[in-house]
Amino acid sequence: MIDETQTPDRIAELLVHVGRAARSEHARTELTAAQWTCLRFFARANGSTRTPSGFASFQVTTRGTASQIIKSLERMELVTRTRSDRDRRSVSFDLTDQGRAMLAQDPLRDLIDVIGDLDTAERDAFLATLSRLASALAMRRDLPAFGTCGDCTHFSPSGGMAYCACMAEELATADIPKLCASYTPTLEPRPQGDRDDAD
């Protein structure tokens, strides 16, 4: 067998490699990698996170760059802009029907399908490990974490509804499984023993 100590290297490399391979679009799609990421992000982030700043911190880039990417999506009529009532500076974006249609051709599709072929237990285990890695890494680098509201410390199911302490308001149930920029992990769920798989 192979020297144990080098396994983490191989895993890390493979992870990065798969990530890159999954996004290689190569002319057969009409969007750039950044545009795909943006479209995907707007499809999966909650209302208060689907903003230029939200995307900028997700993509770890500047707001200026994010703004450009979004503008290009807007020009293609894949997303629409809505100005917030709360804060008149802020805007948020939603996918148009065209945007959703485009998303169906996401080059990530292949990876998604391949993941879909895994059996459920394996998939769950994989997800659990992967999200542990994601938050541990985010912590080390101190990057914003980006998890779903359901896993967040700010989240408490109050009665029938769900309350987000961070925005100080009730969450639409549709938003619970969505990405949130002010996500704060509920402290590492430890590996041994099952995690209680909240969602």
Place this chain on the structure above:
Amino acid sequence: MIDETQTPDRIAELLVHVGRAARSEHARTELTAAQWTCLRFFARANGSTRTPSGFASFQVTTRGTASQIIKSLERMELVTRTRSDRDRRSVSFDLTDQGRAMLAQDPLRDLIDVIGDLDTAERDAFLATLSRLASALAMRRDLPAFGTCGDCTHFSPSGGMAYCACMAEELATADIPKLCASYTPTLEPRPQGDRDDAD
């Protein structure tokens, strides 16, 4: 609880996200993402694969681009060029001491460490799933697969030595755990009870 069918989406996204986050170098390192990948690749690929073409297909880019990246590493004296005796067109690269020193500051280090913190069982399971995903994805896209000689169909341990049918020569033992461009998977090594519908 979330609609099961969307889990693969989340996993795929998370995977890509972690991949990107792991490579974000952001000024605090002096190499670009592509340069890091190249350096890493030359550190971990076997002799006949450490070439411009090898890197090009690994990185899924053109040979021209690969050539530029390599040239920049050469200029920084992180790698050295050796012309092959067998085929006078071909060149291969090795890391210099400086290159190895640089590699110690690989921004991937954080991810590697975080992976190293997993317990062995979890890590193995993760690796197994991940490599299954990698080859399934490569097959779908038909990209070259890039595995280690030890897992390759061309490989047979003949007596004390190891023989590679594809290059028609003995392998140095040091090369067995290394990446090879002409890797052909021996059909999925299943961890335990195999599923037969895989591909």
Place this chain on the structure above:
DNA sequence: CGGAATTAGTGTCGTTTCGAAACCAAGCGA
């Protein structure tokens, strides 16, 4: 209330990267 400081978003400019295509040189095959 009012003015500084902060935050959201946008536009511009220059650098860097990357892919396409043309090109050279060595091997291969008949």
Place this chain on the structure above:
DNA sequence: TCGCTTGGTTTCGAAACGACACTAATTCCG
């Protein structure tokens, strides 16, 4: 020996990205 293929390099143009400057809405005190 003459084509054909393959490994590698160069050039050129397009596009992505980061840095920076700017506007406008909001918040924070005094």
